[in-house]
Amino acid sequence: MNQLRETFHRWVRTVALPVRDGEFDEPLSHASAWTLRGACGSEDAIDRILAGDVLEEMRAELRRWLRNYTNELTECFRHRLRADGEAARKREDDRYRQRQGEVSALIERSTMARLTQEIARLETKKRQGRLFDPDEHLTEIEQSIEERAEELNRRRDHYEEIRGQLGRERSRVLNHLLPARFTLAGNAQVFPVAVEIRLPEH
Numbered sequence: 001m002n003q004l005r006e007t008f009h010r011w012v013r014t015v016a017l018p019v020r021d022g023e024f025d026e027p028l029s030h031a032s033a034w035t036l037r038g039a040c041g042s043e044d045a046i047d048r049i050l051a052g053d054v055l056e057e058m059r060a061e062l063r064r065w066l067r068n069y070t071n072e073l074t075e076c077f078r079h080r081l082r083a084d085g086e087a088a089r090k091r092e093d094d095r096y097r098q099r100q101g102e103v104s105a106l107i108e109r110s111t112m113a114r115l116t117q118e119i120a121r122l123e124t125k126k127r128q129g130r131l132f133d134p135d136e137h138l139t140e141i142e143q144s145i146e147e148r149a150e151e152l153n154r155r156r157d158h159y160e161e162i163r164g165q166l167g168r169e170r171s172r173v174l175n176h177l178l179p180a181r182f183t184l185a186g187n188a189q190v191f192p193v194a195v196e197i198r199l200p201e202h
Contacts, residue, residue, distance in 0.1 A: 013030055013032075014030070014031065014032060014033045014036060015027050015030075015069075016028040016031065016036075017062075017065065019054060019058055022057060022058075023061070024058070024061055024062075024065060039196075039198060042199070047199055050199060051197035051199060052197075054197055054199075055195060055197055062195075066190055066192065069190055070187060070188055070189070070190045071187075073188040073190065074184065074187040074188040077184050077188055078184050081182045081183065081184055082182070084182055085178060085179070085181070085182030085183075088178055088181075088182065089174055089178055092170075092173050092174060092178065093170070093174060096166060096169070096170040096173075099166055100163065100166055100167075103159060103162050103163055103166065106159070107159050116152065118144075118148050119145055119148050119149060119152070122144055122145045122148070123145065
C-alpha cells in the first residue's frame with residue numbers, strides 16, 4: 001500500500017500548460033509550487049485583461065485537458081491497484097498455505113501418534129488376555145481403549161475444525177476482502193485549486 005500512496009501523492013502536483021497560437025502544448029516538466037513561487041503579480045490593467053482573455057479562450061480546451069488527465073489518472077490508479085492486489089493476494093495465499101502446513105505438522109507432532117500406538121498396544125494386550133478374567137483386567141483394557149479412542153477422535157475433530165476455519169478465512173480474505181480493498185470506487189477526481197496565467201515578459 002505504500003507504493004500506492006506514493007502513486008497518489010505523485011499526482012498531487014502543479015501542472016504548467018504552455019499556450020501557443022491558441023492551443024495547449026505538452027505540459028512542462030513537473031516542478032513543485034515551491035519552486036515556481038518567484039513570479040510577480042502584475043498591476044498592469046492590460047496584462048490583467050490579456051490574462052483574462054487567455055483564460056476565457058482556453059476554458060473549453062482546459063476542461064477537455066482535465067477530462068483526459070482524469071481518465072489517465074484513473075487508469076494509472078486502476079493499473080497500480082491491480083498490481084498491488086495481485087501481490088497482496090499471493091502474499092495472503094502463501095501465508096494461509098503456511099498456516100495449513102503448520103496445522104498439519106502440529107497434528108503429526110501431537111500426541112495423536114502416541115494415542116494411536118497406545119490403542120494398538122492395548123488391543124494386542126487384550127487379544128493376549130486369558131479366557132477367564134476373574135480380576136476384570138480385560139474390562140479395564142477395553143475401557144482404556146475406548147477412552148483413548150474418544151480422545152483421539154476429539155483431537156482429530158478439533159484439528160479438522162481449525163483447518164475448516166483457516167479455509168473459510170482464506171476464502172473470505174482472498175475472494176471478498178482483498179478485491180474490495182484493491183478496487184477503485186469510481187473514477188479519480190481532479191480538483192483544480194487555482195489557475196495562474198503567466199504572460200511572457202515585455
